[in-house]
Each structure stands twice: as structure tokens, then as C-alpha cells.
Amino acid sequence: xxEPRSAMVDWDLAVSTAAKLAGPGPTISRTEASAVVAExxxxxxxxxxxxxxxxxxxxxxxxxxxxxxGDVDATTPNAPAPLSAPLLVVDRTGWIQANVxxxxxxxxxxxxxxxxxxxxxxxxxxxxxxxxxxxxLGALLGFMSSKVLGQFDPFFGLDGASGQPRAAGRLLLVAxxxxxxxxxxGVDPADFRLWVCLHxxxxxxxxxxxxxxxxxxxxxxANLVGSVEIDPAKLAGMVGEGVKRISDLxxxxxxxxxxxLVQTPEQKEVLDRITAxxxxxxxxxxxxxxxxxxxxxxxxxxxxxxxxxxxxxxxxFDRILRKLLGLDAKMAQYRNGxxxxxxxVDQVGMDGLNKVWVAPENLPTRDEIGDPxxxxxxxxx
Numbered sequence: 001x002x003e004p005r006s007a008m009v010d011w012d013l014a015v016s017t018a019a020k021l022a023g024p025g026p027t028i029s030r031t032e033a034s035a036v037v038a039e040x041x042x043x044x045x046x047x048x049x050x051x052x053x054x055x056x057x058x059x060x061x062x063x064x065x066x067x068x069x070g071d072v073d074a075t076t077p078n079a080p081a082p083l084s085a086p087l088l089v090v091d092r093t094g095w096i097q098a099n100v101x102x103x104x105x106x107x108x109x110x111x112x113x114x115x116x117x118x119x120x121x122x123x124x125x126x127x128x129x130x131x132x133x134x135x136x137l138g139a140l141l142g143f144m145s146s147k148v149l150g151q152f153d154p155f156f157g158l159d160g161a162s163g164q165p166r167a168a169g170r171l172l173l174v175a176x177x178x179x180x181x182x183x184x185x186g187v188d189p190a191d192f193r194l195w196v197c198l199h200x201x202x203x204x205x206x207x208x209x210x211x212x213x214x215x216x217x218x219x220x221x222a223n224l225v226g227s228v229e230i231d232p233a234k235l236a237g238m239v240g241e242g243v244k245r246i247s248d249l250x251x252x253x254x255x256x257x258x259x260x261l262v263q264t265p266e267q268k269e270v271l272d273r274i275t276a277x278x279x280x281x282x283x284x285x286x287x288x289x290x291x292x293x294x295x296x297x298x299x300x301x302x303x304x305x306x307x308x309x310x311x312x313x314x315x316x317f318d319r320i321l322r323k324l325l326g327l328d329a330k331m332a333q334y335r336n337g338x339x340x341x342x343x344x345v346d347q348v349g350m351d352g353l354n355k356v357w358v359a360p361e362n363l364p365t366r367d368e369i370g371d372p373x374x375x376x377x378x379x380x381x
Contacts, residue, residue: 017138025176283337
């Protein structure tokens with residue numbers, strides 16, 4: 001049984017608030033919706049062997065598409081038995097619920113620390129505070145739920161009733177958003193859906209082919225949460241600084257982001273490591289998408305051109321929200337990570353790049369993401 005969620009956050013209110021703000025997405029018939037779901041599932045299944053062949057990340061002898069996501073890195077000796085990572089085609093509310101579950105997993109240690117330091121609040125205080133945080137989280141997820149096309153959720157199945165992992169995560173494809181974007185861009189639906197599947201399926205292969213990756217990222221996030229300052233006076237100062245930074249951002253300061261708000265020196269070190277590994281994962285997926293795409297997607301060049309333009313955001317309000325929420329940093333992860341992967345492959349080939357998956361110490365640092373040659377020198381001598 002999963003551990004009960006803390007009453008310090010009204011998770012149900014977060015879900016309902018986000019769902020109201022997100023809206024249902026484009027209006028299509030039930031028949032059309034069923035066809036989209038079936039095509040996305042088929043696209044994910046078709047993508048799995050393409051990703052394996054291009055990257056070299058696969059389990060020897062495992063040719064079953066039914067076990068998509070059951071890969072292990074052949075370069076890793078005595079790797080643990082692979083776990084499956086199921087595919088879910090979801091609507092916006094399904095994506096919201098999955099991310100609320102992930103947030104609950106991530107912040108539960110922080111809530112426990114707060115309780116230990118300050119004791120349990122009174123019923124009225126806790127009820128009011130939980131609703132405020134629920135509304136705030138709901139507003140955040142409501143905005144993001146209309147933007148995300150797909151996501152690999154590494155926290156799903158992390159702990160089972162036996163204390164052992166039940167799954168290697170899960171892959172979410174957000175069908176309404178995929179339909180909305182393909183209509184907005186005016187691209188071929190079949191090509192676009194397969195293009196999205198290639199990127200997202202790469203993430204599933206990454207996490208299932210590299211058994212230690214999920215625990216590594218979870219451990220880094222735990223380190224980040226564990227370093228959060230819970231002294232009330234210091235938190236108040238950080239909030240005041242946050243208000244100033246928001247004002248600077250609205251006035252057009254492009255160097256401002258709330259990502260930087262709570263960075264103590266310890267947090268910055270952890271966040272740099274997390275940023276580096278996320279840049280690697282996102283850039284690697286983009287390189288795979290563009291490497292495999294021309295072979296199977298006739299209109300891939302048009303899709304990439306139009307999609308890159310869309311990533312810049314639409315109006316002023318959208319750009320401000322993207323900056324505040326760190327989504328601009330997310331876009332930089334795609335660009336920088338892809339440049340790193342291509343730079344390494346140019347020097348030592350895909351097999352040489354795959355040494356990055358052998359052990360956590362082989363992951364690039366944030367500086368190495370911008371200097372692929374330095375990673376090659378360190379890892380390959």
C-alpha cells in the first residue's frame with residue numbers, strides 16, 4: 001500500500017483546479033479519439049526497435065515489442081533484471097493526476113522535515129495552508145498541462161507493497177495536446193504523431209536500458225529537497241526576493257528566473273548536476289528523433305522547422321509564464337544537450353557516447369554539456 005499523503009497539501013484540490021484551468025482540449029468525436037489513441041500506441045511500438053537500433057541501447061535477445069522499455073545497457077555487467085515501463089495515452093486530467101502523484105513523492109521528505117522542526121500545525125491552520133498550496137500547485141499544472149505532448153514519469157512504480165520497484169516508470173502521451181499542436185502547425189497528423197513517439201520512446205529506452213538512472217535522479221532530487229532552507233526568517237527573505245525578480249522579469253530582464261530563487265550554494269551544486277543529466281536525456285532524445293525521423297517520416301523537416309518556432313512561445317503573457325516556470329531553461333536543455341550528444345558522436349561515435357550510460361560518474365557535468373571534448377577527454381582518456 002502506498003504511504004498516505006500529507007494533509008499539508010490538498011492534492012485533490014490541486015487536481016480539480018488544474019483540470020478546470022486546463023480545459024478539455026480540441027473537440028473531436030469518440031471515433032476520432034479512439035483512432036488517435038490507437039495510432040499513438042502503434043507509433044510507440046514502432047518507435048521502440050528504431051530507437052534501439054539507432055542508439056545501441058537494448059537487451060541482447062529481447063526482440064519483443066510487448067516488452068518495450070525492458071531494455072538494459074549491454075555495456076553494464078551484472079545489470080539487474082529489467083522492469084517494464086507501461087505506456088499510457090492520457091487526457092490532460094490524466095497527465096495532471098500523474099504529476100500530482102510525482103510531486104507527492106518528491107516533497108514528502110520536505111514535509112516530514114517541516115513537521116519535525118515545527119510540529120504538526122493545528123487543524124484549522126493545516127486546512128487553510130493545504131488549500132492554498134493545492135491552489136498554487138493546481139494553477140501551475142493547469143498551465144503546463146496544455147503544453148506537454150508527452151512525458152516519461154520516472155517516479156511511477158518506485159515503491160511497491162514489497163518495498164521493491166514495481167515498474168521502471170511509465171510513458172505518458174497526452175493525446176489532446178498532440179492533436180491540438182498538429183492542427184495548430186498544419187502538419188501531417190500521422191507523421192507528427194510518430195515524430196512525438198520517437199522522442200518520448202527514447203526516454204523510455206533511456207530509463208529502462210540504464211537501470212541505475214532512475215534511482216540516481218531520485219537521489220539527486222532528494223538531495224535538492226533535503227537542502228531546502230526551512231528557517232522561517234530566511235524563507236521570508238527568499239519570498240521578498242522572489243517578488244523583486246518577478247517585477248524585473250515583467251520589465252523585460254531576460255536573466256531573471258524563479259529557478260534561481262532558492263539556490264543556496266549546496267542547492268546550486270545539486271541543481272547543476274540535475275540540469276546536466278536532464279540536458280543529456282532531452283538532447284539525446286532530440287538527436288534520436290532527428291536521426292531516425294528522415295527514414296520513416298516524410299515531412300520531418302517541415303515538422304522540425306514549425307515546431308522549433310512554436311517552442312519560442314506565443315504572446316507576451318505566455319513568454320513571461322514560461323520564464324517564471326523555467327520552461328525557457330527546458331528549451332535550452334534540448335539545444336545544449338543535443339549539441340553535446342552530436343559533439344561526442346562526431347569524436348567517438350555512438351558507441352563512445354554510450355559510455356555515458358555505464359555509471360553515474362560518467363554523466364557529463366554542466367560545464368561538459370557545453371564542452372563535449374572535455375567529457376571525451378575525461379571519460380575516454
